[in-house]
Amino acid sequence: MARGTTKPLLRRHKRKTAVRNWLDLPNDLTFMIFSRLTTFDILTSVQQMCHHTIDRSCGQLVDISIEYFGTDNLLKYIIDSQGKLRRLQLVQCFYTIFDEGLCEIAQKLPLLKEFEIILCKHITCVALEAIGRGCPLLKSLKFNHNGHSKGDNEDAVAIAQNMPNLRHLQLIYGCLDNDGVSAILDGCRFFESLDLRWCYNVNLEGRLRKMCDEQLKDFIEPNTLEGFSGYKFGKLCNANWYEDLEYTYRPRKKMFGHHIAENESQDNG
Template structure:
């Protein structure tokens, strides 16, 4: 005779106890471990989800050290989002209490937000701007003087001109890494060495340069090699005005440790890298 009429439910009870125990284990983790785990999330995930899990996580999420890095990575579908990313970003910056050193802004950046960032922290070492079409040349020029410690600049899919690059080079003496990325064309309709000359003449300490889809020519490339003698890595993918046959190719091979050629694979490039045979207007047009 079965003296435990509810014994068929025992497996479910054991599973439930296991779930409770696992939840308890999460809460019993040392605070520094929990902080490290939460720091792997983006700012949006922390503010919209993680901090609402429990009081401990909310307390940790208010620690200024959690906001030394602010990653506002998103899919760019701003009209479908139930929240305002710029307002959220400002809130994250406030939580950093002036300790912000690294920020990534995608799709929603403005001149006003840049000013807010630089007024809130004088320790910024990395600035990444992706598809921030509402950030103007003037807006970027206005704030770079407040970034004397900047070491990494990543501006991708943007209609930036050479003037901000010149000012960045002059105002950020510690700059070591620059990413200036756009979409390339198999048959570019014109040549433009403006960016290359701005980099060569103002960023002599540069060690890493990614200049994807740029219109520079061999003259611009030679200027970069001459003006940036410490350059270790150079990404020239989809820079189809450049020809590395002959002496220039040999110089690149000898001087650059990690060299990506114009025709190299774009599989690891995080943006749309499709090449068009015809272009309409500037290479800096909005392709999204």
């Protein structure tokens, strides 16, 4: 007791609150939460959360995925705050990330090794050229479902001419044809794996087939079935689907499209 008083001093104890990590939430639950947010919520609350995370990383961030809420300004803020980024993923930033934004940040990503651009309608060969010039260590590129016109090899040419050290390339629903595939194989001499699922303008035969057989350790053909094992499918809003692209490349050469067809014929037999 304190001197001169008859009542004991009361000490208030702060209640400890549990801090939950959003990364521990299942992907489906995270998507359900984000799908209920309004545009205003996304542009304020979610982006503020991202800014806070970037600030707390103190320049040590090496890997970040931006889904649904990315903008050119947010990208610029991230890159200006970080000097060690190794992996960057952009998913379903339909009308908020443009060539101009990526061109501005590309030169500030000298250590980037993996880049994924999925369902971003306004990213074209212009940004791919800048990424190739600004990211000399880039080894893996996934450029999928970006809605460009079919029969156009501009993306393929930009990759072939500006990313000579590329090892892994994924062009799901790409608009390239045989000439585009040939340009990529000629320009990227260190290729190990190529995924051309549902690139329906590509018809592998003759010299092109031989190049794929000789240069690639792993190859996923345009006619590969949707149920290809090794990929998990996730449903996005607007009835769009995309793969989370967590395919582990096998150390042996295999033409996956033919492999699946052979397995199915054996099962039916």
